[in-house]
Amino acid sequence: MDLLPFDTGHATTVASWPVSAAEVVMWCGLRDFPVAGSTVAAWQHETDVSARMLVEGEQLVGYGELWLDAEEDEVELARIIVAPGARGRGLGRVLVRGLLAEARRSGLSEVFMRVHPDNAGALRCYRGAGFGPVDAESAEAWNAGQPVDYVWLRHT
Template identity: 70%
Template sequence: MAARRTGPVLVEDERAVGYGELWFDAEEDEVELARIIMAPDARGKGLGRALVRGLLAQAAAAGHHDIFLRVHPDNATALRCYRAAGFAPVDPALAATWNKTQPVDYAWLRHDPEASGA
């Protein structure tokens, strides 16, 4: 069963500009990065990537290295951010299985420490 854990708030100039969560799944021994939100005026500055890297560091510190996230397939900005942070698409068959219970066919990504930018 997955347990949700509140993640950090990213602050710039004393203003919250980003937020994210880590959802730990002890049964599967994996973590999902979730609810990653950036203020519109904070986008395009590398802050989202910094937030994602901070979440990755927290997951690794907790002993988890199998890390996933899902994103709406039309969110090109987020997809670029996640790829720059070292995420790559999961196998299409696995994504199709996971999407069976989802409201949309999400793009599912897995962190790849060997990916460029990781």
Template identity: 65%
Template sequence: MDLLPFAAEHATTVAGWPASPREVAMWCGRHEFPLPARVVADWQQGEDVRSHMLFAQGDPLGYGELWVDTEEGEIELARIIVAPGARCRGVGRELVRGLAALARDAGYANVFMRVHPDNDRALRCYRGAGFLPVDAHLAAEWNVSQPVDYVWLRHIGSGEPDHPSQAG
């Protein structure tokens, strides 16, 4: 599998992967269904966002972002999604491991994720990719300004967290 920088021509494909309004909300916090491709395309405009696609034999299988916070010296993995036909086959785990490796290779020791608390499948995937929950007090502090009480995860081997990126 190849993890490559996102190309705009894949916005429609990625926007079409969520199968329900609930899935859109848990993936990216939006309430539009189907999600317009322009939303995915617009995410690429953030100067702190580095988007990637996972491909197998030229077929797009997954999408994810690195939200870079140079001031805090950390990266947050975000908006992870796998194509419907590729789910439950380890693709998400491969995508997340690849994104975490990109973060480490870029010199970031602190690598985080936030996950909707009802997204059990994603939580299992991310734990299998080397992420563990942060301290409950820290998660509560980080959730103060969030729309839901996310489950905050830190990549195993990451340095001690100071503050999560609020990018995006």
């Protein structure tokens, strides 16, 4: 299993992984279904975004991003998804742990993530990888202006 820098040649594949409009919202907050490969490719040009892909043998099985914020001294893990055919095998946790290792190597102090409140599977995965909820005051402040009240998690 290898965690590698994301190759935009795989953007269409990753864009095809959400199997419903609801899954797209929980994955990346978009309202468009299906997601266009060009959308995933464009994410690679966002400032301070570092995308990774989880590869098993020759097969792409996971995707996730690190959003680096040097000013706030933090990293946010984001847009994490596992290929539909590879789900249920613990690869989400493998991917998150790999992203955490990358976040630690960045030298930034804090690691956070936000999760759609209806994404129970993701919440179990992230809690199993050592994330816990932020305090209620921070969550309320960070959710101001967000499309939903996300569950905000910090790596402990």
